[in-house]
Amino acid sequence: MLRTVLHRLLGMLAVMLIVVTIVFVIVRVTPGDPAAVMLGPDATAADIANLRAQFGLDRPLPVQYVQYLLGLLQGDFGRSIFLGQPVLAALGSRAEPTFFLTLFSLALAVLIALPIGIYSAYRRGSLFDQAATTVAMLAASVPSFWLGLVLIQVFAVRLGWFPASGYGGPGTTLAERLGHLVLPSVALGIVSSALIIRFTRASMLDVLNDDYVRTARSKGMGEARVVLRHALKNAAIPILTVVGLTAALLVSGAVVTETVFGLPGVGNLVVNAVLRRDYPVIQGALLVVAGLYVLINFAIDMLYILVDPRVRA
Known part of the structure; x- marks a missing residue:
């Protein structure tokens, strides 16, 4: 190892x-x-x-x-x-909104995608499966900035439930600042969940008909235990891969969403740096994003070893 x-x-x-x-x-x-x-x-x-x-x-x-x-x-x-x-220092001063936006979007995408993908594979060919597949394909084709504008129009302008843009003033509490991230997190999370749904469904379909799953059922185990403990564990590697890829894409793909919602994050800083030809900031931001990609891939490789003993061998 x-x-x-x-x-x-x-x-x-x-x-x-x-x-x-x-x-x-x-x-x-x-x-x-x-x-x-x-x-x-x-x-x-x-x-x-x-x-x-x-x-x-x-x-x-x-x-x-x-x-x-x-x-x-x-x-x-x-x-x-x-x-x-x-x-x-410039990147660090803008890191908080980008970090929380990525974290909340990834958490929302996983919470949406895993249950839907697992149940869709379990009920393959059913009305739920067909509806989930259709919605996932639709969500994958929707631009996050367009969905963000729709959310602003509905939940910020018409209903007034959430702020439309910004990240709060200097004296704003952390809870109030995080409230500004609800709509952008939903916009990114819904779009990102589509890929995880499709990979989760495909991975579960590959293992649900394997011999060890039929053996577990023949021993009288409950369906929930068979699906979650036996099938999901063996389908975890492709799912971990796509979750890690989604996390990396969210870090680099938050630029447009931050611009739409007026968030003072790293993405907004990079856009201004490109317009100004600020070489050091552009280089630093790209290197940080590339470093995060590499670290996420490394963490996923290490998780492979923990999840599947066959990889360790």
């Missing part, structure tokens, strides 16, 4: 190095000069050149790349050109 963990860790380091290189190159070749954007249309060529030299943007790309790698090894993600603060 130790050898497997070390192998995964080395793979993570290799992936992150590739991601760092790709992100650095893509950001640099994107049209637009942050110095020109910052100074405005009235800036002279000399002013732009001076500002580029101040931020080190006039140096050759290989030199910038090596300096960036050395900074990353020391935990330095750079300094935001427009915000004037370290990138990690």
Whole structure:
């Protein structure tokens, strides 16, 4: 097992190095000069050149790349050109709404998808199964931003149950701030549940007719125990995979939803950084998201070992 963990860790380091290189190159070749954007249309060529030299943007790309790698090894993600603060500090100040939005959306998606997917597989071919499959396909095709706008119109504008946008003022309590996340969490959770429903149903269908399930039934075990203890446990690996993938997609896919609901999260910060050509913030945010992807995949691999002894062997 130790050898497997070390192998995964080395793979993570290799992936992150590739991601760092790709992100650095893509950001640099994107049209637009942050110095020109910052100074405005009235800036002279000399002013732009001076500002580029101040931020080190006039140096050759290989030199910038090596300096960036050395900074990353020391935990330095750079300094935001427009915000004037370290990138990690800028991301940390926006992390709370994004973290809770991802957490609540994933929890809602799992709570919706697992019972529906399990029961749909158990009642294969029934009216419930057909309705669940249809609704899952419909939810998968609905854009989260469109669903968010519908929820705002119904529950915020007409009924007034929830705030339409924002994340509360400086003196707002945590409970009040979390109230602003109800509608965006529902929008993301419903859309994300569709994929989990389909994978859960397919995984359960693969195991419900296996010999050990028939043996458990022949011993007189109750249907709930057979389905939840025997069938679900053996179908858990594909379900864990899609739940981990959904969590990673929610982290990176919250950009549009945060924009629709006016949440001051990491996604909103990245959108502004792209418009301003704020290279350090763009690079830092992409690296954090890529790191979360890698960590989630690593955690899922470790859960495989705990859930299924055959993987450990």
